[in-house]
Amino acid sequence: MIETITDQKVAAGEKADQYVAEFERQKRTDTKSPSWLAPLRRAAFTSFSEFGFPTLQDEDWRFTNVAPILKLPFRPVSTHSRDGLTLETLNQFPFTGLRGSRLIFVNGHFSPELSVIQPQPKGVVIASLAAELMNGHGALEQHLARHARTAGNAFTALNTAFFHDGAFIYVPAGMTVESPVHLLFVSTATETGATAHPRNLIVAERGSALTLLESYVRVTDAATFTNTVTEFVLGENAHVEHCKFQDESTDAYHIAALHMQLGRSANFISHSIATGAKLSRNNITTILDGEGIECVLNGLYLTRGDQLADHHMVVEHVQPRCNSHEYFNGILDGRSKGVFHGRILVRPDAQKTDAKQTNKNLLLSDDATADTKPQLEIYADDVKCTHGATIGQLNEQSIFYLRARGIGLEKARRMLIHAFAGEIIDRIRCEPLREEMDKLVWERLEQSEVVAVGH
Amino acid sequence: MKLLNQPILEIKDLHAGVEGKKILQGVNLVIRPGEVHAIMGPNGSGKSTLAAILAGREGYDVTAGEVLYEGKDLLELDPEIRAREGVFLAFQYPVEIPGVNSTYFLKAALNEVRKHRGLTELDAVEFLALVKEKMKILALREDFLKRPVNEGFSGGEKKRNEIFQMAVLEPKLAVLDETDSGLDIDALRIVAEGVNKLKHADNAQLVITHYQRLLDYIIPDFVHVLADGRIARTGDRKLALELEEKGYDWLLKHELASA
Numbered sequence A: 001m002i003e004t005i006t007d008q009k010v011a012a013g014e015k016a017d018q019y020v021a022e023f024e025r026q027k028r029t030d031t032k033s034p035s036w037l038a039p040l041r042r043a044a045f046t047s048f049s050e051f052g053f054p055t056l057q058d059e060d061w062r063f064t065n066v067a068p069i070l071k072l073p074f075r076p077v078s079t080h081s082r083d084g085l086t087l088e089t090l091n092q093f094p095f096t097g098l099r100g101s102r103l104i105f106v107n108g109h110f111s112p113e114l115s116v117i118q119p120q121p122k123g124v125v126i127a128s129l130a131a132e133l134m135n136g137h138g139a140l141e142q143h144l145a146r147h148a149r150t151a152g153n154a155f156t157a158l159n160t161a162f163f164h165d166g167a168f169i170y171v172p173a174g175m176t177v178e179s180p181v182h183l184l185f186v187s188t189a190t191e192t193g194a195t196a197h198p199r200n201l202i203v204a205e206r207g208s209a210l211t212l213l214e215s216y217v218r219v220t221d222a223a224t225f226t227n228t229v230t231e232f233v234l235g236e237n238a239h240v241e242h243c244k245f246q247d248e249s250t251d252a253y254h255i256a257a258l259h260m261q262l263g264r265s266a267n268f269i270s271h272s273i274a275t276g277a278k279l280s281r282n283n284i285t286t287i288l289d290g291e292g293i294e295c296v297l298n299g300l301y302l303t304r305g306d307q308l309a310d311h312h313m314v315v316e317h318v319q320p321r322c323n324s325h326e327y328f329n330g331i332l333d334g335r336s337k338g339v340f341h342g343r344i345l346v347r348p349d350a351q352k353t354d355a356k357q358t359n360k361n362l363l364l365s366d367d368a369t370a371d372t373k374p375q376l377e378i379y380a381d382d383v384k385c386t387h388g389a390t391i392g393q394l395n396e397q398s399i400f401y402l403r404a405r406g407i408g409l410e411k412a413r414r415m416l417i418h419a420f421a422g423e424i425i426d427r428i429r430c431e432p433l434r435e436e437m438d439k440l441v442w443e444r445l446e447q448s449e450v451v452a453v454g455h
Numbered sequence B: 001m002k003l004l005n006q007p008i009l010e011i012k013d014l015h016a017g018v019e020g021k022k023i024l025q026g027v028n029l030v031i032r033p034g035e036v037h038a039i040m041g042p043n044g045s046g047k048s049t050l051a052a053i054l055a056g057r058e059g060y061d062v063t064a065g066e067v068l069y070e071g072k073d074l075l076e077l078d079p080e081i082r083a084r085e086g087v088f089l090a091f092q093y094p095v096e097i098p099g100v101n102s103t104y105f106l107k108a109a110l111n112e113v114r115k116h117r118g119l120t121e122l123d124a125v126e127f128l129a130l131v132k133e134k135m136k137i138l139a140l141r142e143d144f145l146k147r148p149v150n151e152g153f154s155g156g157e158k159k160r161n162e163i164f165q166m167a168v169l170e171p172k173l174a175v176l177d178e179t180d181s182g183l184d185i186d187a188l189r190i191v192a193e194g195v196n197k198l199k200h201a202d203n204a205q206l207v208i209t210h211y212q213r214l215l216d217y218i219i220p221d222f223v224h225v226l227a228d229g230r231i232a233r234t235g236d237r238k239l240a241l242e243l244e245e246k247g248y249d250w251l252l253k254h255e256l257a258s259a
Helices: A002-029 A037-051 A067-071 A129-135 A138-143 A154-162 A396-403 A409-425 A431-447 B047-055 B079-085 B102-116 B124-137 B142-146 B155-169 B185-197 B237-258
Strands: A102-106 A125-128 A167-171 A181-187 A194-196 A199-204 A209-218 A225-234 A239-246 A253-262 A267-274 A279-288 A294-303 A308-317 A323-332 A337-346 A354-363 A369-378 A384-392 B009-018 B021-031 B036-040 B061-069 B087-090 B097-101 B173-177 B204-209 B222-227 B230-235
Touching: A002 A037, A002 A154, A037 A154, A067 A253, A102 A125, A125 A129, A129 A138, A129 A167, A129 A199, A138 A199, A154 A225, A154 A253, A154 A279, A167 A209, A181 A194, A181 A225, A199 A209, A199 A239, A209 A225, A225 A239, A239 A253, A239 A279, A239 A431, A253 A267, A267 A279, A267 A308, A267 A409, A279 A294, A294 A308, A294 A337, A294 A409, A294 A431, A308 A323, A323 A337, A323 A369, A323 A409, A337 A354, A337 A384, A354 A369, A354 A409, A369 A384, A396 A409, A396 B079, A396 B097, A409 A431, A409 B097, A409 B102, B009 B047, B021 B047, B021 B061, B021 B230, B036 B047, B036 B237, B047 B061, B047 B079, B047 B087, B047 B173, B047 B204, B079 B087, B079 B102, B087 B155, B097 B102, B102 B124, B102 B142, B102 B155, B124 B142, B124 B155, B155 B185, B222 B237, B230 B237
Parallel strands: A102 A181, A167 A199, A181 A209, A194 A225, A199 A225, A209 A239, A225 A253, A239 A267, A253 A279, A267 A294, A279 A308, A294 A323, A308 A337, A323 A354, A337 A369, A354 A384, B036 B204, B036 B222, B087 B173, B173 B204
Antiparallel strands: A125 A167, B009 B021, B009 B061, B222 B230
């Protein structure tokens, strides 16, 4: 372990100049950004330079070693190019058949010619962030990079310093965006270390409603790096369903920050489905900053080979009478690894909090591992907080029951695995999205060759 | 080749155990089409072991003897093949399977059985028509089919579900493992009536029970008493009544004295 950390320091040291040079270059070339953004970027970069990348010594990164990311050359993709991507290729990706607006990002850059934005009621914005920064939408200065924390979070800091583009969605008070909005991020880069820093801001004002899908896919199998940040700001009684589907190359690295700032009586549900990447980490932070909020964080990770999927969550109850539920299931094959860390923080004023957390892991091979770490930090006295975690194999009693009714061993195993995934997928409220996700996960599981059984 | 009045099941001198512990020590039993057999016995006599071995549950070692099902060696078949061949075990403790929808499960099971028997698979519409008919036998509500298998079911619902599955799969040999345990009298009656309706000249039932009560509703042709891993006595339903009255101790002492 000591060796790894030394490696990491060296890598960071060698690369430090690269980061500085790139930051300086960007400052020179970026003439279009509004003036308020520069200090935010500078502060983030300073924070990044100060803290550096996390090591296994960091409590929050105990199970996930990011050293391989540091060893990659730092190659931010700074220019927009369609990179030969055609609509035909695009349409092969999941969820592209969904009705609704679709924003396409190629290596982190918005591609207007591939995107479809449906006409929206007045005031609703579904657009490229870079374009809206030029247009000067008022909500940007108020919210962009104001919520997701950069201090002590190297990757969010790096994104804030370097992002070029992403999506900006603004739903004014009382408005509903009828069809789901799909943000599709495609990696086309073939260079090792090609890096994208997508940045998304979603503001749903009081009483508004939105369904948003973020998907991360690729056309190449290169060792690319996606470092994405999505910030949600929900006003009073706003209803938002969010779904993130990560299916990057199994040689790629994917770090994502998802930050939610939730207002009074807001209803927010987020699903994180992770099937791709060699290493993926989702940092999910939620601030329940109003009374009577309903928040559900729901996730499923399917890994095989030497993949690692890490979900790291902090749910912070600030105000009374909020409910937060986290449900994460992992299905782990090969030598892959699943990591779950869920921290529930209940502030002194957050009485009548109901916080629930479950993490279940199904190991399909003897070499797969799962690390799960629930953490409760409670400063109020009238609260209900529960957590539970399991790591296990398929239930032998269930398998025998199915076989005793004529269902073959292999089919019985698959039925049970599908059911385990279904617990999560069934929570997706948007029906066409749920149906396609179910089919997709089923297909992935069908590809899995080794299906172990426990005793 | 099918012989006239060939037994459905023949158990010959069956010895079996778990982890070196002997449980069955020479069980002999012949069941012919149209017959209902009851196996009674005190706790630990090996009743559930016998049921488990017939269904093919793992973890049991058969050390001697054989089991023939329609003349074939039953013990070498995988559990799913036994089921497709027409052996059905109604579980003493039906397993809850969250996330597996009852309709999906039962349709998959029925179609496996039908394929095995050279019949065409049923589509969703045909299947639904069939199950609705069968549900009436067990007085089940329709929402039953929409729920995950056994999940959140009461004890009575679970047992009714077992018999409902039996009605759909139409086995040749049904083994009912303590289907009466934990049932109140109304549930017991529904379950027993269901079993009786499924009885016909070509199939057979093996009813395993601790108590005589079930046999007030399911009338057996033969009653066997299993004790210490052997069938200690065989009689007709009067034997069950006698046992109820005098208890297992009476019989065991009696057998011991005559041995």
